[in-house]
Amino acid sequence: MRSFVVYTAARIGLFALTWVVVSTVASYWLDWSMVTLLWTALIALAVSAVLSLWLLRPLRDRLAADVHARASRARRRFEDSRAREDEDE
Numbered sequence: 001m002r003s004f005v006v007y008t009a010a011r012i013g014l015f016a017l018t019w020v021v022v023s024t025v026a027s028y029w030l031d032w033s034m035v036t037l038l039w040t041a042l043i044a045l046a047v048s049a050v051l052s053l054w055l056l057r058p059l060r061d062r063l064a065a066d067v068h069a070r071a072s073r074a075r076r077r078f079e080d081s082r083a084r085e086d087e088d089e
Contacts, residue, residue: 003063010056011048018051019044 023040030036052060 003059003066007056007059007063010059011052014052014055015044015048018048022047 019041022044023037026036026040
């Protein structure tokens with residue numbers, strides 16, 4: 001669960017940092033309005049998604065390993081429970 005929180009916080013932080021950079025650059029050329037805010041957020045979302053593939057790879061790999069381990073434990077418990085039911089019959 002901790003790896004999920006860390007990865008999610010890193011993604012949100014990366015988006016926020018990217019949005020600040022994109023909006024700062026855009027403020028030099030554009031007048032601010034709700035449309036400008038929306039476009040800068042969309043551009044920041046796209047850029048941060050691409051950057052996260054490269055920058056957050058270790059966190060994503062750790063999260064995937066944790067999810068896999070948890071699924072394996074759940075599968076093992078299910079199989080053990082199923083085997084006990086078969087023995088009871």
